[in-house]
Amino acid sequence: MKKIAVLIPCYNESVTIEKVVKDYKTALPEADVYVYDNNSTDHTDEIARAAGAIVKYEYRQGKGGNVIRSMFRDIEADCYIMIDGDDTYPAEHARIMAELVLKKGGGYGNR
Numbered sequence: 001m002k003k004i005a006v007l008i009p010c011y012n013e014s015v016t017i018e019k020v021v022k023d024y025k026t027a028l029p030e031a032d033v034y035v036y037d038n039n040s041t042d043h044t045d046e047i048a049r050a051a052g053a054i055v056k057y058e059y060r061q062g063k064g065g066n067v068i069r070s071m072f073r074d075i076e077a078d079c080y081i082m083i084d085g086d087d088t089y090p091a092e093h094a095r096i097m098a099e100l101v102l103k104k105g106g107g108y109g110n111r
Helices: 017-027 044-051 063-074 091-104
Strands: 004-010 032-037 054-057 079-082
Touching: 004 017, 004 044, 004 063, 004 091, 017 032, 017 044, 017 091, 032 044, 032 063, 044 054, 054 063, 063 079, 079 091
Parallel strands: 004 032, 004 079, 032 054
Antiparallel strands: none
16 A cells, blocks of 8 residues: 655644644545644644644754755655645645545656
8 A cells, every 4th residue: 555644844833733634634544644843832743643643843943944854854655745734725635636646646747
């Protein structure tokens, strides 16, 4: 079975992270959902863990330069779906995106 990783970089997303984790766990139950906490002070990590996420920490502040680099360095998967912890991206399209990557090599260049 191919491994799918949902990657969620977070900084103080306590208001929305539970919904985001649960939505993606429902949409892709076979996926591992990772929350990378980037020095949150609002218990984002605890809420994410209680919602079923695998919580990891990146203490060097900065989403682009540090958190994203750490996620892709640390996590091995056949398909990555990176989203934000603020409920910006609807989970209902996650299955289609994952299938495009896993079954068709991403869709681009394979047409």
